[in-house]
Amino acid sequence: MKTYGNEFPFFYNEFHKLYKFKQILICNFENMEIKVNPKPKIKIMKKILLLFILPWGIFLSAQTTEEKELENLITSFFNDIFSELETEKIPQYLTPDFVLFEDGEIWDYKTSVEMANQLKAQFNSEENKKHSFRRINSFQFLKTEMEGNTGWIYYENFADFTMDGTSISKMHWLESAFCTKTAEGWKIRFLHSTPVKEKSEN
Secondary structure, eight states: OOOHHHHSHHHHHHHHHHHHHHOOEEEETTTTEEEEOSTHHHHHHHHHHHHHHHHHHHHHHHHHHHHHHHHHHHHHHHIIIIISOOGGGHHHHEEEEEEEEETTEEEEHHHHHHHHHHHHHHHTSTTGGGSOEEEEEEEEEEEEEEETTEEEEEEEEEEEEEETTEEEEEEEEEEEEEEEEETTEEEEEEEEEEEOOOOOOO
């Protein structure tokens, strides 16, 4: 007769000891009977399930946290650089070897900084200071993939440009970003941006 206790002595002995330890004796002092409560079996099974479930719960929680960090990276980058025009913060978001594919053009880190500063100067010109311009960003995150200290994130980028509180233009891009985790946190190393042409109604 095959016995699994002999094949797996460690697990057999541990579960046997756990069962003996968890047995609860119910004493009936009138009849002097001793009964074994069958409920400990259920409690043991619950503990076994927890041993398997808890590690997966911790893993999924950590995975979700890193994915959220990439979403926050993208959101903060566009809000700080293109809405608040705080171009001095660019090193916080981009790696020195950053590359951007922008609608058929290739920009490196230096070009990206120059273009951001030109945009800032344009909005801060004397002519434009007469009005209140705003860029309101919103995102629809499609997919995030993590592998060690690298991550890929795919999303739709929407921008609503307003002047004195009135919407004057809306833009829509389909974008993907390759991010790397540095000593200073997550940064964008590569960004591919394609404008989405809205389909006209027939």
